[in-house]
Amino acid sequence: CGIFGVWDHPRAAELTYYGLHSMQHRGQDGAGLVVNSGRRLRAHKGLGLVNDVFQDASFQELTGSAAIGHVRNATEGSHTYENVQPLLFQSQTESMALAHNGNLINADSLRTELEHEGSILQTSSDMEVLAHLMKKSSMETNETSIADALNQTTGAYGILMMTDDTLYAALDPNGIRPLSIGRLGDAYVVASESCAFDQIGAVFERDVLPGELVAINDDGVQSSRFAIRGQRKMCSMEYVYLSRPDSDVNTVNVHASRKQMGKELAKESPANADIVVGVPDSSISAAIGFAEASGLPYEMGIIKNRYVGRTFIQPTQDLREQGVKMKLAPVRGMVAGKRVVMVDDSIVRGTTSKRIVDMLKHAGASEVHVRIASPPIQHPCWYGIDMSTYRELIAANYTLEAIGELIGANSLGFLSEPGLEKAIVKDKSLHQGICTACMTGDYPVAKGAERVLTHKR
Numbered sequence: 001c002g003i004f005g006v007w008d009h010p011r012a013a014e015l016t017y018y019g020l021h022s023m024q025h026r027g028q029d030g031a032g033l034v035v036n037s038g039r040r041l042r043a044h045k046g047l048g049l050v051n052d053v054f055q056d057a058s059f060q061e062l063t064g065s066a067a068i069g070h071v072r073n074a075t076e077g078s079h080t081y082e083n084v085q086p087l088l089f090q091s092q093t094e095s096m097a098l099a100h101n102g103n104l105i106n107a108d109s110l111r112t113e114l115e116h117e118g119s120i121l122q123t124s125s126d127m128e129v130l131a132h133l134m135k136k137s138s139m140e141t142n143e144t145s146i147a148d149a150l151n152q153t154t155g156a157y158g159i160l161m162m163t164d165d166t167l168y169a170a171l172d173p174n175g176i177r178p179l180s181i182g183r184l185g186d187a188y189v190v191a192s193e194s195c196a197f198d199q200i201g202a203v204f205e206r207d208v209l210p211g212e213l214v215a216i217n218d219d220g221v222q223s224s225r226f227a228i229r230g231q232r233k234m235c236s237m238e239y240v241y242l243s244r245p246d247s248d249v250n251t252v253n254v255h256a257s258r259k260q261m262g263k264e265l266a267k268e269s270p271a272n273a274d275i276v277v278g279v280p281d282s283s284i285s286a287a288i289g290f291a292e293a294s295g296l297p298y299e300m301g302i303i304k305n306r307y308v309g310r311t312f313i314q315p316t317q318d319l320r321e322q323g324v325k326m327k328l329a330p331v332r333g334m335v336a337g338k339r340v341v342m343v344d345d346s347i348v349r350g351t352t353s354k355r356i357v358d359m360l361k362h363a364g365a366s367e368v369h370v371r372i373a374s375p376p377i378q379h380p381c382w383y384g385i386d387m388s389t390y391r392e393l394i395a396a397n398y399t400l401e402a403i404g405e406l407i408g409a410n411s412l413g414f415l416s417e418p419g420l421e422k423a424i425v426k427d428k429s430l431h432q433g434i435c436t437a438c439m440t441g442d443y444p445v446a447k448g449a450e451r452v453l454t455h456k457r
């Protein structure tokens with residue numbers, strides 16, 4: 001998912017639309033925004049792509065100088081309108097909007113506790129759980145009740161929250177998900193990805209820090225810490241696949257890191273071949289790096305039909321396979337009779353690689369050597385990325401040799417975990433560092449380590 005917020009700009013809703021549009025790749029299941037129209041929060045949201053959701057929006061009516069927005073990739077919670085964020089809570093005395101990117105690992109047990117204690121929850125969204133925790137907290141100020149609520153959760157999250165008079169941004173104690181603050185004149189903007197700042201002409205100011213709660217209002221910006229700051233564990237899949245190449249994630253440019261992954265991969269797993277091709281769009285950077293380091297020419301061996309959505313997002317395996325066929329086509333004249341290195345960014349279920357090897361061979365490639373610019377994904381992600389079961393992961397169920405045979409490659413190589421880390425992490429300080437749990441099984445935030453709701457107030 002992707003989140004975006006604006007404070008103190010006359011066209012807050014419009015800016016949010018542009019910001020969300022630039023983060024469309026982070027989720028295509030739903031989109032929405034809530035704007036603060038003078039002490040009243042108004043929502044516009046729907047299922048589908050940003051442009052579909054906002055085509056009938058009247059920005060003249062969505063007035064207000066503060067807004068938050070969300071693009072949704074339905075990993076947790078069902079694929080229904082009620083779960084499209086931001087969630088809006090209004091009562092006589094107060095209103096609040098909430099949007100998040102990530103996953104609260106203990107949301108289910110918190111939900112059960114809350115329901116046991118008489119709360120009625122209307123969606124299956126993690127954010128409704130958080131809102132109820134905040135309501136229950138008897139802490140004096142909003143800041144402390146938000147901190148109190150967040151401290152009862154575990155997981156990985158960037159959160160935006162808007163009340164009548166304040167915009168809040170919070171990041172999980174390990175900073176597993178990205179969240180940055182930018183400036184546009186006097187206005188503040190907050191976004192999951194820095195490409196959203198470039199889109200609206202805003203300037204990156206700083207990242208929200210792990211365990212930090214930022215409050216932005218007419219008094220300026222206040223920072224507080226709701227949890228002890230842990231070692232930064234930025235999701236490595238943000239670099240491998242998810243983020244846009246023009247974004248800087250935790251101050252590291254995504255394209256540069258991908259290119260470096262390709263270079264490390266060429267060193268670790270060279271191939272005897274004639275050309276290097278990438279799978280558009282996400283593995284082009286890595287393929288360029290592979291070609292550069294191996295001295296082989298980079299060629300456009302595969303093209304993409306840009307009018308087809310991401311295949312990974314499709315809910316069933318059938319649709320996913322059909323999706324790959326619709327999306328990619330070989331450039332016959334380029335690959336025929338050649339020994340091809342096909343670089344892809346990752347293998348999750350194995351669908352993409354198998355189809356592309358088939359496609360290249362049908363187009364006349366004499367050999368196809370598959371090189372994957374990340375380690376095998378052998379474990380589910382608990383932190384909000386769409387790979388949540390062992391069953392769906394090909395590398396959790398087959399040996400590397402078997403995977404090579406299944407996808408029909410002449411040879412298969414993956415980037416090592418140290419190679420991946422080398423490509424992303426520049427210095428191993430507290431602020432740098434990545435999560436590689438889906439590759440290593442080394443989870444920075446454990447399941448079951450959560451604090452249980454103990455206080456009855």
Ligand code: 5GP
Pocket residue numbers: 237241242279282283310312313344345346347348349350351352353385386387
């Ligand atoms: P597979 O076809 O093996 O299931 O998935 C691999 C392909 O899906 C890669 O080409 C990669 O670009 C894309 N992909 C990998 N990881 C993710 C992810 O976490 N989310 C989404 N949406 N796509 C991914």
Ligand code: SF4
Pocket residue numbers: 156176234235236237238380381382383384385435436437438439
């Ligand atoms: Fe990212 Fe993998 Fe960690 Fe999930 S487990 S946060 S996908 S690195």
Ligand code: MG
Pocket residue numbers: 279280281282283344345
């Ligand atoms: Mg891809």
